[in-house]
Amino acid sequence: MTNARRSGPDLTESIKRTTLELGQELGYAKLSIEAIAARAGVGKHTIYRRWPSKGALLLDSLLSLNEPGLDYPDTGDVLADLRQQIHEAVDLLTAAPLRPLFQALVGEAQHDPGVAAALNERFIAPQADKTVARLRTAREQGQLSPDFDLDLAMAILSGPLYFRLLITQEPLTHEYVDRTLDALFTGMGPRA
CATH class of the missing domain: 1.10.10.60 (Homeodomain-like)
Structure with missing residues (x-):
């Protein structure tokens, strides 16, 4: 053809x-x-x-690499499930040839409201919703404190990861993810 x-x-x-x-x-x-x-x-x-812009085309192109989505397992251990899913996300976002393009896309979103809205609607919000849903299930199962704010937990969890990926550009490793999860879960666990 x-x-x-x-x-x-x-x-x-x-x-x-x-x-x-x-x-x-x-x-x-x-x-x-x-x-x-x-x-x-x-x-x-x-x-x-x-596509209305280069940024919109790049967004579609990057998202086409992740058609199945980054879904959470539910093994009954929320910490293990978060660890597995976030490791997969980190592997996707930090792959050598794609990391600079993802960083550039987030930068473009700061200047193009259409790209920002599409990035949030098609990638950020769906992933955040999946995380909050998994945390909610864990809270209902007694793995998390019943009064812990799940939306805040999502922000606290993702902030350090995006900070490293986009601001300091330090390596975003599985070990860093594990340290972040451990710190967060120290405050999220059920109280005796």
């Missing part, structure tokens, strides 16, 4: 793959719709019909 004859989902996937490839080669700052269109063998208008 030639580029001129591609349409629909195949063309969309090709554009997203091209975006990630070029983003990894050039970096987000040098990535352009023109370069993506040229490499994908399409016109700029084909891209702009699907």
Whole structure:
């Protein structure tokens, strides 16, 4: 099938793959719709019909890597379940070729309200909702204090991770995740 004859989902996937490839080669700052269109063998208008901006295209491209979602197991041990899911998320977000693109996307969200809303709606909020749901189940099972604020727990849990990923750019490791979880769970456990 030639580029001129591609349409629909195949063309969309090709554009997203091209975006990630070029983003990894050039970096987000040098990535352009023109370069993506040229490499994908399409016109700029084909891209702009699907995405309003480079940031929106990058968001879709990055999210296409995680179609099944980062779901929580429920083994009956909330700490083990959080540890497993957050390790998977850290592995996804810190993979060498993708970390700079994710960081750039979050940076773009600071200037593009459409990208910020889409990032929150399609990635941040669904993951936060899954975390809060898993914490709620654990609280109902008596694994957490019955009066602990679950939304606050989510913020306390994610803050140190995003701080390292986006601000200090220190390594975001499984060991750091474990230390964060241990510190949080010291205050979340049921009281005797």
